[in-house]
Amino acid sequence: MKSQVSNRIAIVLISACAGLMALIMIALVGNVFYQGIGHVTWHFLTTVASTFQVGGGIKDQLWNSFYLLIVTMIFTIPLGVAGGVYLSEYAKQNRVTSFIRSCVEVLASLPSIIVGLFGLLILVNTFHAGYSIVSGAVALTIFNLPVIVRVTEDSIRSVPVDLKQASFGLGVGHWYTIKKVLLPAAFPGILTGCILSAGRVFGESAVLLYTAGLTSPDLDFKNWSPFAFDSPLNPFRSAETLSVHIWSINTEAIVKDAPQVAAGSAVVLILFVLVFNLLARVLGAWIQKRMGGKS
Amino acid sequence: MTLNKGSLLSMSDKLANSTTQDRLRKRRQNISVLFRRDSELRGKLGIYFGAMLIILATVSLTIFLIWQGLRLFLFDGVNPLSFVFSGNWNPGDSTHPTYGAFPMIFGSFAITFLSVIIAMPISIGTALFMSEVSKKWGNKALRPVIEILVGIPSVVYGLIGLTFIVPFIVAHGGGVGYGLLPGLIVVGLMIMPTITSIAADALQSIPQELRNAAYALGATKWQTIYKVIIPAALPSLLTAVVLGMARAFGEALAVQMVIGNVVDIPHSLVKPAATLTTIITLNIGHTTNGSPYNHALWSLGLILLMMSYIFILITRYLSRRSKVL
Numbered sequence: 001m002k003s004q005v006s007n008r009i010a011i012v013l014i015s016a017c018a019g020l021m022a023l024i025m026i027a028l029v030g031n032v033f034y035q036g037i038g039h040v041t042w043h044f045l046t047t048v049a050s051t052f053q054v055g056g057g058i059k060d061q062l063w064n065s066f067y068l069l070i071v072t073m074i075f076t077i078p079l080g081v082a083g084g085v086y087l088s089e090y091a092k093q094n095r096v097t098s099f100i101r102s103c104v105e106v107l108a109s110l111p112s113i114i115v116g117l118f119g120l121l122i123l124v125n126t127f128h129a130g131y132s133i134v135s136g137a138v139a140l141t142i143f144n145l146p147v148i149v150r151v152t153e154d155s156i157r158s159v160p161v162d163l164k165q166a167s168f169g170l171g172v173g174h175w176y177t178i179k180k181v182l183l184p185a186a187f188p189g190i191l192t193g194c195i196l197s198a199g200r201v202f203g204e205s206a207v208l209l210y211t212a213g214l215t216s217p218d219l220d221f222k223n224w225s226p227f228a229f230d231s232p233l234n235p236f237r238s239a240e241t242l243s244v245h246i247w248s249i250n251t252e253a254i255v256k257d258a259p260q261v262a263a264g265s266a267v268v269l270i271l272f273v274l275v276f277n278l279l280a281r282v283l284g285a286w287i288q289k290r291m292g293g294k295s
Numbered sequence: 296m297t298l299n300k301g302s303l304l305s306m307s308d309k310l311a312n313s314t315t316q317d318r319l320r321k322r323r324q325n326i327s328v329l330f331r332r333d334s335e336l337r338g339k340l341g342i343y344f345g346a347m348l349i350i351l352a353t354v355s356l357t358i359f360l361i362w363q364g365l366r367l368f369l370f371d372g373v374n375p376l377s378f379v380f381s382g383n384w385n386p387g388d389s390t391h392p393t394y395g396a397f398p399m400i401f402g403s404f405a406i407t408f409l410s411v412i413i414a415m416p417i418s419i420g421t422a423l424f425m426s427e428v429s430k431k432w433g434n435k436a437l438r439p440v441i442e443i444l445v446g447i448p449s450v451v452y453g454l455i456g457l458t459f460i461v462p463f464i465v466a467h468g469g470g471v472g473y474g475l476l477p478g479l480i481v482v483g484l485m486i487m488p489t490i491t492s493i494a495a496d497a498l499q500s501i502p503q504e505l506r507n508a509a510y511a512l513g514a515t516k517w518q519t520i521y522k523v524i525i526p527a528a529l530p531s532l533l534t535a536v537v538l539g540m541a542r543a544f545g546e547a548l549a550v551q552m553v554i555g556n557v558v559d560i561p562h563s564l565v566k567p568a569a570t571l572t573t574i575i576t577l578n579i580g581h582t583t584n585g586s587p588y589n590h591a592l593w594s595l596g597l598i599l600l601m602m603s604y605i606f607i608l609i610t611r612y613l614s615r616r617s618k619v620l
Contacts, residue, residue: 176338
């Protein structure tokens with residue numbers, strides 16, 4: 001009898017934990033939306049941030065976030081996929097391989113502020129790249145690389161070995177097999193992982209504080225020359241992203257409507273993270289379904 | 296037979312006739328192999344380049360940050376022991392600067408341990424619910440929500456702390472509201488989804504046979520969880536907790552928004568305090584490169600780096616333990 005009672009109590013307690021967790025999380029996200037959703041208007045999204053006056057928007061910050069995300073992905077995806085292919089295909093069981101594995105593990109678990117400090121030390125102070133999109137993107141690449149490496153390795157390892165053997169059996173070389181058989185078969189997994197990591201990069205702030213900077217010049221959206229200093233495309237200008245903006249407007253700004261701007265920005269940020277998550281799920285499932293017959 | 300002989304003869308002929316020109320042609324092929332689209336060698340080189348870059352990034356990050364962090368002790372003559380154990384932090388003073396990082400180290404550890412104590416029971420409970428009590432609810436409802444929560448940026452948690460938790464503490468008699476208490480709540484909320492998702496994965500990878508065997512012996516669900524599941528999953532569950540701690544220790548901006556940033560050992564949970572990360576983020580952009588103050592901040596970064604490596608070593612040890620089981 002006693003064991004039945006303790007069983008009942010334990011189950012109730014465990015369920016209460018889960019309920020509490022769900023409740024807390026719904027309350028948190030609901031609270032952010034409740035406070036901020038009223039401020040997210042088209043005007044808010046398309047107005048530049050203001051330093052002194054009420055009514056600033058987040059146009060430049062939003063653009064910077066996306067631009068930085070794209071530049072980061074251009075750096076990260078080839079390198080990360082290469083690393084993942086190396087670990088799953090070329091790596092022999094030796095010290096170099098286990099060292100690379102340790103490196104991936106270390107990079108994955110370092111706090112983002114450490115990566116930001118490294119970016120500040122090497123890119124900004126040593127190579128004098130200044131607070132710029134390039135510095136931010138390289139630092140974010142270090143931050144994001146281990147995720148892509150792991151995703152690629154897992155996806156390639158989960159490709160049925162028969163496919164690889166069939167390709168070898170036809171006399172196809174190793175690299176050609178990787179390129180034409182393994183990577184296409186692993187594509188849905190890699191794509192899903194990349195989109196999920198894009199959400200992570202989009203919201204990252206500690207890496208960017210001292211690499212991409214806390215300010216951005218007034219962007220001129222009619223001037224698309226990458227070399228003009230106020231061009232949105234210039235990779236050597238400083239760029240405050242949306243998540244950095246939330247932080248800086250709370251700690252350093254003097255505008256009166258800072259709480260409103262921060263709340264609105266947070267809603268936009270969460271919405272984009274949600275979009276990335278859903279996109280990864282939907283797209284992954286869709287491609288899996290389309291390729292299902294073939295692989 | 297004759298045909299065979301003929302081909303052999305022509306082969307030896309070719310060998311004999313291989314002139315310098317032939318060898319040169321061959322070498323040219325070797326180089327051009329790098330520029331062909333389907334070249335095996337080119338692909339392999341690209342892949343190796345990616346792998347080497349991972350090593351380069353990790354090693355250079357570690358070496359440069361260690362070197363930068365040691366400058367305070369090597370060039371500015373600060374005693375490392377007094378840096379770690381002294382509580383006087385006043386590096387900006389022009390006449391008599393003091394470098395005592397103990398309040399920050401204390402703040403970081405306090406935030407880490409207190410937030411884990413809050414987050415661990417709820418997270419592990421939720422993970423148990425997801426894998427043992429109700430798989431249907433766990434996988435359909437909780438798991439997607441928690442995966443999304445893992446991805447929510449830390450500044451958003453900081454903002455929640457600033458606009459929701461700090462005013463709440465003020466309203467209930469907590470002084471200015473800034474301090475360790477809102478900090479540890481914010482960090483606890485932040486690491487809860489992390490710990491939950493890793494712990495749930497660990498619990499679900501426990502073979503079903505273990506559960507079936509326990510039920511066959513007449514054990515109740517709780518007895519199975521307590522005597523079979525948790526011991527079997529213990530190293531992985533501890534890994535989840537340590538990863539949560541590592542995240543708590545390294546969190547910068549969310550804590551910085553609510554902790555108050557006063558370098559002093561706080562006498563209560565609602566007095567302003569500081570952690571390693573918050574002081575670094577606040578000041579490193581405003582100090583002159585090469586000044587002792589700047590070096591002291593890099594040394595704080597060195598402590599952070601060392602602690603991160605310790606957390607990594609612990610998780611490695613635990614994962615080796617879990618492979619034995």
